Amino acid sequence: VECDAVIVGSGAGGGVTAALLSEAGAKVVVLEKGRFTPAAELPLRERQSFEEMYEMGSLMTTQDAGVNILAGSTLGGGTRVNWQASFETPAHVRREWATEHGLPAIASEQYDRALRAVCTRLGVTTGIKQHSCPNEKLKAGLEALGVHCGEIPRNCSREHSCGHCCFGCPSGDKQDATGTYLADAARIGAKIFTGGHSLPFFQLRNAWMKRRATGIAALTTSAFPNGRQWRIVFKARYVISSAGALHTPALLLRSKISVNGNVGRNLRLHPATAVIGGTLDVPEEILTWKGSIFSVFSNAVADWDGSGYGPLLQTPSAHPGLMAASIPWLSGVDYKRLCAWMPYVSIVLVLTRDRGSGRVTIGKDGLPRLRYWPDAHDRANMMKGMEAGLRALAAGGSLMVGTLQGGSREATRFEAARGTNGAMTDPAAFDGFLDRVRAEGIHKNGMTVFSAHQMGTARMGASAKTSVVDERGECWHVANLYVSDASLFPTSTGVNPMITVEAMAYMVAEGLA
Numbered sequence: 197v198e199c200d201a202v203i204v205g206s207g208a209g210g211g212v213t214a215a216l217l218s219e220a221g222a223k224v225v226v227l228e229k230g231r232f233t234p235a236a237e238l239p240l241r242e243r244q245s246f247e248e249m250y251e252m253g254s255l256m257t258t259q260d261a262g263v264n265i266l267a268g269s270t271l272g273g274g275t276r277v278n279w280q281a282s283f284e285t286p287a288h289v290r291r292e293w294a295t296e297h298g299l300p301a302i303a304s305e306q307y308d309r310a311l312r313a314v315c316t317r318l319g320v321t322t323g324i325k326q327h328s329c330p331n332e333k334l335k336a337g338l339e340a341l342g343v344h345c346g347e348i349p350r351n352c353s354r355e356h357s358c359g360h361c362c363f364g365c366p367s368g369d370k371q372d373a374t375g376t377y378l379a380d381a382a383r384i385g386a387k388i389f390t391g392g393h394s395l396p397f398f399q400l401r402n403a404w405m406k407r408r409a410t411g412i413a414a415l416t417t418s419a420f421p422n423g424r425q426w427r428i429v430f431k432a433r434y435v436i437s438s439a440g441a442l443h444t445p446a447l448l449l450r451s452k453i454s455v456n457g458n459v460g461r462n463l464r465l466h467p468a469t470a471v472i473g474g475t476l477d478v479p480e481e482i483l484t485w486k487g488s489i490f491s492v493f494s495n496a497v498a499d500w501d502g503s504g505y506g507p508l509l510q511t512p513s514a515h516p517g518l519m520a521a522s523i524p525w526l527s528g529v530d531y532k533r534l535c536a537w538m539p540y541v542s543i544v545l546v547l548t549r550d551r552g553s554g555r556v557t558i559g560k561d562g563l564p565r566l567r568y569w570p571d572a573h574d575r576a577n578m579m580k581g582m583e584a585g586l587r588a589l590a591a592g593g594s595l596m597v598g599t600l601q602g603g604s605r606e607a608t609r610f611e612a613a614r615g616t617n618g619a620m621t622d623p624a625a626f627d628g629f630l631d632r633v634r635a636e637g638i639h640k641n642g643m644t645v646f647s648a649h650q651m652g653t654a655r656m657g658a659s660a661k662t663s664v665v666d667e668r669g670e671c672w673h674v675a676n677l678y679v680s681d682a683s684l685f686p687t688s689t690g691v692n693p694m695i696t697v698e699a700m701a702y703m704v705a706e707g708l709a
């Protein structure tokens with residue numbers, strides 16, 4: 197297949213790149229290893245959706261299983277399954293990238309324009325009509341404490357509250373890449389190849405290049421019942437890797453491109469955990485799988501130590517299977533009790549801007565392997581976020597609160613005594629509980645830690661000594677090879693990254709068009 201640009205991956209970065217290059221008149225081919233399921237055919241069942249739309253059926257972890265990895269692997273990538281939070285890149289992050297990483301363009305008007313363009317195309321809006329119950333609970337708690345409580349901008353209508361966008365939005369209200377940039381690209385003539393059961397499964401092997409990229413080769417097996425492999429070659433003027441921060445480094449490493457060992461380094465994950473709360477004696481239905489997913493957040497402790505790296509509080513989309521997988525094992529009885537309690541549980545997500553980093557390498561099969569565990573500073577931030585989340589839940593009326601730590605029941609759960617006016621009668625007991633949570637700590641394999649934000653593994657920078665691509669997104673060591681996805685981030689953003697991915701992809705594509 198001959199074309200001007202071959203784009204590997206169809207997520208946040210790939211979609212924007214495909215549309216802008218197509219609009220500029222380029223003959224574009226997009227290759228996506230996941231499949232496309234139209235909105236009307238989405239299964240919307242938790243197990244099937246995780247299996248079909250997520251990387252490794254949602255069972256991917258770091259090498260030592262310390263962190264669970266959630267990443268979209270379907271047409272539209274993460275945008276198809278994500279939770280709609282549409283934050284612009286924070287000003288302090290833009291300054292940091294411009295000054296400390298030699299990327300003045302990120303602080304420039306050009307980047308402002310890119311942000312405006314993607315937010316407009318995605319219909320990013322605030323002014324939600326109705327928060328879901330868990331979001332209302334978080335809001336009530338934050339307001340009772342008198343700390344920051346903000347509304348999350350979303351890429352859907354103000355009315356949208358289907359609760360199923362994590363499995364593809366059934367109404368198409370969420371403006372993911374399939375309904376926006378990929379649709380734009382296809383309308384103009386871009387060719388999009390997807391994997392799936394009935395179509396050939398493209399496991400892209402090597403980019404075809406030495407010092408200049410000229411194409412990419414794919415091996416496919418499933419087209420033939422006898423499993424015989426055949427090879428497809430895409431010849432292109434530009435090869436653009438938008439395979440996400442797990443697979444872009446894998447593709448480069450399979451192609452023997454390491455850029456002074458920088459490919460795969462600097463993996464950031466925004467390590468996340470959660471705290472839970474609810475009432476026990478008089479159960480009140482919360483249903484964390486219903487209504488708007490993300491709409492309330494707090495940055496009350498996001499910069500508590502002045503480092504610019506800290507946790508955000510939000511409410512996750514938690515369907516029963518995901519909850520069951522996250523509940524720590526204290527005993528059989530305790531586990532069953534918590535499972536039965538699921539409809540009445542409020543959850544606060546603690547999402548930490550990580551300063552430490554990990555690494556993506558490849559195994560013998562050529563697929564990505566991850567090494568990562570938050571360092572002491574990031575673990576302290578996670579703990580600070582857990583404490584803030586527990587306080588918000590208690591202030592919002594939760595009589596029982598708990599963490600996802602796997603320690604003793606006393607250390608990880610607390611039932612508050614309340615007076616007739618609803619106020620906690622023994623605040624010192626709650627402080628004692630927080631002390632026990634701190635003492636329990638953040639232990640690898642001892643509690644639920646997960647990541648839905650993988651970033652930084654082919655970072656943009658000012659020199660081949662410290663980065664993989666230059667400010668235009670072109671690889672320092674291979675001409676015509678570009679990166680356009682979350683791998684580009686020099687550090688983590690501290691907010692949900694989709695809009696930053698799209699704005700950076702916009703700039704890379706503008707430079708190429």
Ligand SMILES: Cc1cc2nc3c(=O)[nH]c(=O)nc-3n(C[C@H](O)[C@H](O)[C@H](O)COP(=O)(O)OP(=O)(O)OC[C@H]3O[C@@H](n4cnc5c(N)ncnc54)[C@H](O)[C@@H]3O)c2cc1C
Nearest residue numbers: 205207209229273274278279280281443681682692693694
């Ligand atoms: C459950 C969940 C919730 C999230 N919620 C939010 C949110 O609310 N707000 C927000 O800002 N961010 C959110 N994110 C994160 C956001 O979606 C991602 O940061 C973003 O999509 C990353 O963009 P990307 O272009 O780097 O990669 P992706 O969007 O992940 O796209 C990469 C694509 O490349 C494909 N691919 C990989 N390797 C190959 C190959 N060899 N050949 C062909 N195709 C390949 C993958 O299948 C995938 O579809 C969420 C993510 C998840 C998983």
